[in-house]
Amino acid sequence: MSSEQRSKHPFHMYEAIFAQPQAFTHVAKRNEVLIDNCATRIASCERLFLVGIGTSHHAALVGEYLMHLYGGDLFTQTFHSFDFALYRPRITPKDCVICISHRGNKLYTVESLKYAREVGCYTVFITGEGVVTEAVQSDITLPTVAQDKSAAHTVSYIGTISVLSTLADRIGYHRTGTSLLSKSFLEHELSQLLSVALExxxxxxxxxxxxxxxxxxxxxxxxxxxxxxxxxxxxxxxxxxxxxxxxxxxxxxxxxxxxxxxxxxxxxxxxxxxxxxxxxxxxxxxxxxxxxxxxxxxxxxxxxxxxxxxxxxxxxxxxxxxxxxxxxxxxxxxxxxxxxxGTNPDGFRLEDPRFARARSLIQL
CATH class of the missing domain: 3.40.50.10490 (Glucose-6-phosphate isomerase like protein; domain 1)
Structure with a gap:
């Protein structure tokens, strides 16, 4: 959440919502080569696990649908970070684990990534710009967008799904020799349609x-x-x-x-x-x-x-x-x-001293 707080419309959330169509295109283009290299490695894995919490978990679930349709029949399963970290599904070095975190610091997502690395899985971290990746080790990091200035994540969600869309397409290509999603759709057409939806x-x-x-x-x-x-x-x-x-x-x-x-x-x-x-x-x-x-x-x-x-x-x-x-x-x-x-959509209710005190009692 940004230190530049706003008290009236337009709040940061509003601007982030309208930044989404362009962000989808920008993320797809900037990561094209990096994602293709990553997809080459994942295509040879036996299984793929997508891990996240909150809005990142929702992005992971969308990613699972994308993989089922476009990922060349690579077994894919989504886990909530809490369950993956604490209940530890049986994984092997032949698997790939993709962890998703907008801020790059969620407790159980970081713990999930550590578990996957301990086992020897190929690990991918999808996160926002500005995250200190030295503190969160993975085989590769795929960046999305600048950090949401609002606590209500919107543009970072779209950025994550942009990465997952391109990744699913490239994994499918490297497994089957066929691409089912056109580059034009991912980098141009979908952005225009998202803009229409905002009308x-x-x-x-x-x-x-x-x-x-x-x-x-x-x-x-x-x-x-x-x-x-x-x-x-x-x-x-x-x-x-x-x-x-x-x-x-x-x-x-x-x-x-x-x-x-x-x-x-x-x-x-x-x-x-x-x-x-x-x-x-x-x-x-x-x-x-x-x-x-x-x-x-x-x-x-x-x-x-x-x-x-x-x-x-x-x-x-x-x-x-x-x-x-x-x-x-x-x-x-x-x-x-x-x-x-009359609420502040950016603030996660932390302007209320009761909720600010409650938030200080726990690590997310």
């Missing part, structure tokens, strides 16, 4: 103003969009301190829906993909209990619009990347919720 700002301002007093906000999606739901719920908690929960559609249907109320707001992340039909079905249940829902989609679920409190259409992209196009309007929604609540 929803005025609608997000309106929706935040109208929905800020909801009892609870539920975000629901399927596949990679469930990760976007979880990430936005985390951002709402961090920035406006409202009650928000994000989860997969099937998780919602198997228990959590029973504690919802008509005063709640549902946000349905429903672009084209295998989970879309199931998300449609949830809309009918929401109507039955008298709650409201918003739809974030790529224009396909027109049947949901008539009963929706609002909807936002983003550009259509391959499904792993719709977790980014759908994410960005909701980052703006999150930001404007904080403004409606």
């Amino acid at each position: 929803t700002e005025n609608e997000m301002v309106r929706l935040a103003h109208e929905q800020v007093n909801r009892r609870r906000i539920w975000l629901v999606g399927g596949g990679p969009n469930a990760i976007a739901a979880d990430e936005i719920a985390l951002k709402i908690k961090e920035t406006s301190y409202l009650q928000a929960e994000g989860m997969s559609i099937e998780t919602m249907l198997h228990g959590p829906f029973q504690c919802t109320e008509p005063e709640d707001l549902f946000i349905l992340i429903a672009p084209t993909g295998p989970a879309q039909r199931r998300v449609f079905e949830l809309a009918g249940l929401i109507q039955e209990i008298g709650a409201a829902y918003l739809v974030i989609s790529d224009g396909t679920p027109e049947s949901l619009h008539a009963s929706a409190t609002g909807w936002v259409i983003v550009p259509k992209v391959p499904e792993p990347f719709c977790s980014l196009t759908c994410l960005m309007p909701l980052q703006l929604f999150t930001y404007y919720l904080a403004l409606e609540c």
Whole structure:
């Protein structure tokens, strides 16, 4: 978090949100050779483990989807840093472990990296600029972007996924001889589509103003969009301190829906993909209990619009990347919720002496 604190709009989070499209392109271009060299080594590994915590864990989960689609069938599994460090899955020197940390100093991510090095794995550290890598040893470090000035990480999340996207493509190429993601898409086209997704700002301002007093906000999606739901719920908690929960559609249907109320707001992340039909079905249940829902989609679920409190259409992209196009309007929604609540979205609530004292008691 930056020492240059702001007390009014535009906060650092706002500027970071709009820096994301260019950041995706910049990171992909600057790391092209380094990532290809790294991918050559990973392609010969038996297994790949992606490790992170918080927003970095969400990035790792997106990375797993990218690897499954583009990584040439390399076995890939994501772990939360806490579990990887303390419960130590059985790994071997034939494996690769990629640890992700925006600041480069999270306790259990650093411990995970140490464990992997002790075993003799090939280790990769994805982190932001300015991290003292001598203190965190790995075989290779892949830099993302300058450190987020806000405690609510946005541009660093996109930077990490840019690295993971290019890495998945190059691993797939070195394993199969075929690249399934075009260089033009990663370095040009996707950035333009992310910029289009941010053109929803005025609608997000309106929706935040109208929905800020909801009892609870539920975000629901399927596949990679469930990760976007979880990430936005985390951002709402961090920035406006409202009650928000994000989860997969099937998780919602198997228990959590029973504690919802008509005063709640549902946000349905429903672009084209295998989970879309199931998300449609949830809309009918929401109507039955008298709650409201918003739809974030790529224009396909027109049947949901008539009963929706609002909807936002983003550009259509391959499904792993719709977790980014759908994410960005909701980052703006999150930001404007904080403004409606009168909170500082950059500060992690540390301006409150109680939370500052609590934070000082523990190492993250």
